[in-house]
Amino acid sequence: AGTGPLSGKHVLVTAGPTHEPIDPVRYIANRSSGKQGFAIAAALAEAGARVTLVAGPVALPTPSGVTRIDVETARAMADAVAAALPADAAIMVAAVADWHVAAAAQKLKKGDAPPALALTPNPDILAGLAANQQRPRLLVGFAAETERVVEHATAKRTRKGADWIVANDVSGDVMGGDRNTVHLVTATGVEDWEPLPKADVARRLVQRIAVALAD
């Protein structure tokens, strides 16, 4: 915590994918580099916030001034998020796997019959936070969409109980890249942001968060 517009505020960020083990050497995951979430955590810390970053498996250094908690699965991410409350704001950037399987204790052998994966839904961490007694005052979700981006994001904002959804069009080469084209969906409308480096998306979002938390 230092000086800056977010000094005295605690902000929770999730980032990266989750890995859902199938056996000791295999997993199910969503595609995510963690870059956008880590950039947001860095920008929040630069703005003076106390930042808790709950990170799935990614190959990224911890931004300076950020408290990082590493997790593997969605269930562990949900637990880490709950344990980090209370928070003034939560920015859920992680690409959480939607399902897990009952992991085998030993490596499955490819010579055996192909295993049938029985998928069980993971908790929705964002929707769970929205319904939590300790709901952060500002709750921001992300929506990676490949078509009808704003329409899907607008529906997601209401369905999940988030205040804002940052929608990004992932039909191009966003994944792992350094630039992002996003739309900020709030209760009052939609802002289309020009394509920006992920660090600039982060800084602009953090400015908006500072204004929202200053009210």
Ligand code: C5P
């Ligand atoms: O439903 P969808 O996965 O598209 O929603 C994306 C948003 O919800 C992101 O903010 C993501 O971090 C969050 N999410 C979550 N827990 C899940 C699935 C998504 O927090 N199990």
